[in-house]
Amino acid sequence: MIYTKDLCKIYSQGSEQHAILKGISFTVQQGEYVAIMGVSGSGKTTLLNILGCLDTPTSGTYLFHGQDLSQFTSRQLAKFRNQHIGFIFQNYCLLPRDTVYSNVELPLLYRNLSSKERKHRVLTALEQVGMISKAKALPTQLSGGQRQKVAIARAYVGKPSILLADEPTGNLDAKSTAEVLAIFHSLHQSGTSIIMVTHDPHAAKAAGRIVTMDKDQGRFLA
């Protein structure tokens, strides 16, 4: 489903160039659950942002279901992202003034769906993460673990091909971490592909495959 070949990312600061990703060649099959580990600064977020079309590589190939995303216009990429990718951030990134319901509904507003269908999907997603009783709450009225569950519902509500999660349990205690991992497990069981960046070896074990970024090489360790 995901195929990258020699992905590179170089940041220029003045006359200096910093190569962060130095040739990532990586494949993820449909239905896989992959954990990405590696020390701070090794480029995990940079890679995930490229895979999630939030950023573009300096060079290299990125195919998604055989489609070459480097050829897409920004408008095509935005549509592609909305339909195929669910992103989950360490700090939730919910809209603070919108209710839980509205936050989860947001990705569906860009789809051609009736309001009845949207409502059905939002309530189903909230049910799946155990947050239906908080539909009318504001994110500020929730704990970190509850916010992350809402963020997962938002990422999943549009039935994306893949969930990309950047340290989704990084701010959570052990109990909330276990709850979030249990939700990922059940989404994976029902066929969702997942890539999760994590510093937590215990969380990484939940995935079917672990790959490790090497800071100096800017590549995955073999």
Ligand SMILES: Nc1ncnc2c1ncn2[C@@H]1O[C@H](COP(=O)(O)OP(=O)(O)OP(=O)(O)O)[C@@H](O)[C@H]1O
């Ligand atoms: N927009 C940017 N401009 C310049 N350098 C950047 C930019 N974004 C990231 N970097 C640099 O790229 C390197 C990799 O950053 P990245 O955030 O991908 O690491 P990470 O593996 O996710 O680290 P962490 O585990 O701390 O989240 C860092 O040295 C960072 O300073």
Ligand SMILES: [Mg+2]
């Ligand atoms: Mg990071």
